[in-house]
Amino acid sequence: MTFTPPEHIPKQPVFDLLALTGSSKGSPSPPSLRDAPYQCPVNRGSLAIALALRHIGLSGRKEVLVPAYHCGAMIEPILAEGGIPIFYRIRADTTVDLEDMARRRTPATRVVLVPHFFGFLQPLQAVRAWCDAHDLILIEDCAHAFFGETEGCPVGTQGDYAIGSTWKFFPLNEGGCLVSFRHPLNTIKTRAPSLSEELKAVVNTLEYASTYGRLGSFNALFKNIFHLKDWLVQRLRSEPPSLAPPHKSGDAPTPEDFVPAPFHSGFDPKRTTLSGSLWARWVTEKSSLSFIVEKRRENYQTLLEASVNLPGCHPLFPHLPEGIVPHVFPLVMDQPLAVFGKLKFAGVPIIRFGEFLWDKMEKGTCPISEDYSRRIFQFPCHQSLQKHELNWMIQVLSAVLTGSGSLPSHPDQHAP
Structure with missing residues (x-):
């Protein structure tokens, strides 16, 4: 049986009016993928990788250089388009090991994929x-980096193509983009979402918002509607109701009862040409970019300062440079297995980018990547986190890492 504890605070941005009318509305817009002259909205960022490869045309040169630190959503589109992933090393700061990349280039190499890990932009002029x-x-690959600039170069401008995941930065449950500052994309043909797909995009966004009480006076109404929807779906599928976590009869569940859900990258080759929904485009267009940037940087800095005195861990990026807009707060754990279940069971949302490296990559290709795959936990720092939620997450982290005893109560009990 698979049991995933509920997350007491949102892992990703949540829809509410503040998302569209942030206090920084009217401030100068930061550099972003929205500035690209050529745009192709898609359903997910991984689909944008497939579309870019299709637009390039791999022909006889099919090798694609990709980082050894990766996720399935980066590899599966390459395989789906007939490409062959060749893995290069990264350095401890997650930047490209260009010497290793050069050693792995062959006459069959056609494409180089370079991600901006966790929103910290790679210096790409040399690449x-x-x-x-x-x-x-x-x-x-800007799936982690919709905003920012480095070396005086705005995000997305160094690549022939750039791909983004809008749902990671905006209050959405789907959405991505393929953009270019160099090549027109008008020859790419996509299909518009069906009416049911458009409605699903709206419903999923509102349902996630209601889960975390972000719909104000309408929250109770929407919660009842979504409970009814879930009940009807279960009845139509003849599914049994959700089961409690597995544990001995009469005993309270413990962190040891936690069983991670099977990994799924979200890439579906049948949806490669599916355009982004009108809802996703509207929310992205109406959101205050400066508000998103300022709140993410502010929340990252709060987590950074709180982590300084925590034992058994250290921040992957101990400094937040100007021009960087983080996707998450990555923390390197000394003993990941000892704390992962405890944090998840407490309701802390944890993202594990690269937790499952491609099983056909030769072991020892990049020791840094293999180490980071096990030891880096990413915690949310998005703009929708409320102050009491951020403080609660910090308190739980401290309690688990210091072994100080009882964990703080559910964050809702501390809401203003």
């Missing part, structure tokens, strides 16, 4: 120059 020298196409 861009190397790609130009060897007639290689550079895809800038």
Whole structure:
């Protein structure tokens, strides 16, 4: 049986009026993928990778250089488009090991994929120059980095193509984009979502918002509607109701009862040409970009300061440079297995990018990637986190890592 404890605070941005009317509305917009002159909205960022490869046309040169630190959503589109992933090393700061990348290039190499891990932009000028020298196409993977600039270069401008995941930065449950500052994308043909797909995009967003009480006076009404919807879906599918976590009869469940759900990247090759929903485009267009940027940086800084004195861990990025807009707060754990279940069971949302590396990658390809796959936990720092939620997460982290005893109560009890 699989049991995933409920997350007491939202893992990703939540829809509410503040998302559209943030206090920084009217401030200068930061650099973002929205600035690209060529845009192709899609359903998910992984689909944008497939579309970029299709637009390039791999032909006889099918090898795609990808980082050894990766997730399935980066590899599966390559395989679906007939590409062959070749893995290069990263350095401890997650930047490209260009010397290793050069060693792995062959006459069959056509594409280089470079992600901006966790929103911290890679310095890509040297990589861009190397790609130009060897007639290689550079895809800038901005799934973790919708905003920002480094080396004076705005996000997305160094790649021939850039892909983004709008749902990771905006209050949505789906959405991505393929953009380019260099190549027109008008030859890419996508299909519009059906009416049911459009409605699903809206319903999923509102349901997630109601889960965390973000719909104000309408919250109770929507919760009842969504409970009824879930009941009807279960009846139609003849599914039994959700079961309690597995534990001995009469005993309270413990962190040891936690069994992670099977990993799924979310990539579906049948949906490669599915365009982004009108809802996702509207929310992205109406959201206050400066509010998103300021709140994410502020929340990251709060988590960074709180982690300084925590034992058994250290921040992957101990400094937040100007121009960087984080996706999450990555924390390197000394003993990940000892704390993971406790944090999850307490209701803390944890993201594990790269937890499952592609099983056909040769062991020892990149020791840093293999180490980070096990030891880096990512915690939310998005703009929708309320102050009491952020403080609660910090208190739980402290209690678990210091072994100080009882955990703080559910954050709702501390809501203003």
